[in-house]
Amino acid sequence: MTDTTKPEHKLRIGLFWPAFILAPLIWTAVAWGITYIGPEASLGVLGLPVAALLIAPAFGGIPYVLFGGPIMWYWAARAYPTLKHMSPAAVIAVVVSVPFALAFNVIKLMIFEAGFGNAVSGSVSFIVVYTGFGVPVAALWGATVSVIYQRLDRRFPVRAAD
Incomplete structure (x- = not known):
C-alpha cells in the first residue's frame, strides 16, 4: 500500500486568497x-516587460483565476507555499490553459470569418504571445503569492486552541 502522509501545515484560506x-x-x-515616472525617464529594454505587466491583468485575468487558482491552491495545500512551489505551479497553470485559450482564439477567428491561412498564422502567433508573456508573468505572480502568503503567515500566526 502507498503511504499517504498529511502535510505538515494546514493551508490558511484567509491568507491564501x-x-x-x-x-x-x-x-x-x-x-x-x-511607466509614469516621467517623460525624462527612459524605459529602454524595460518597455516590453512593463507592457506585458500592464496588459496581463486584462488579458490573463480569467485564466489566472480559472486555472491558476485551483492549481496553486492544490500545490499550496500539499506543501508550504514557497517560491520553489508556487512559481512552477503558476507556470503549469499557463501550460494547462493553452488549449483552452487556443480554442477561444479559434472561435474568435471563426466569428470574424478569417481565412484558413490567416487563422493558422493568427493561432500560432497567439500561442507564441500567450506563452511568451504568460510564462514569465505567471512565474512572477506565483513567486509574489508565496512571498505575500509567508509574510501574512508571520504577521498573523495561528492561535492555539483553547
Missing part, C-alpha cells in the same frame, strides 16, 4: 509606477 488576489495587483501597480 488575499495573496492570490494581491499578487497581480501589486505588479500592475509597479508597472504603472515605472
Whole structure:
C-alpha cells in the first residue's frame, strides 16, 4: 500500500486568497509606477516587460483565476507555499490553459470569418504571445503569492486552541 502522509501545515484560506488576489495587483501597480515616472525617464529594454505587466491583468485575468487558482491552491495545500512551489505551479497553470485559450482564439477567428491561412498564422502567433508573456508573468505572480502568503503567515500566526 502507498503511504499517504498529511502535510505538515494546514493551508490558511484567509491568507491564501488575499495573496492570490494581491499578487497581480501589486505588479500592475509597479508597472504603472515605472511607466509614469516621467517623460525624462527612459524605459529602454524595460518597455516590453512593463507592457506585458500592464496588459496581463486584462488579458490573463480569467485564466489566472480559472486555472491558476485551483492549481496553486492544490500545490499550496500539499506543501508550504514557497517560491520553489508556487512559481512552477503558476507556470503549469499557463501550460494547462493553452488549449483552452487556443480554442477561444479559434472561435474568435471563426466569428470574424478569417481565412484558413490567416487563422493558422493568427493561432500560432497567439500561442507564441500567450506563452511568451504568460510564462514569465505567471512565474512572477506565483513567486509574489508565496512571498505575500509567508509574510501574512508571520504577521498573523495561528492561535492555539483553547
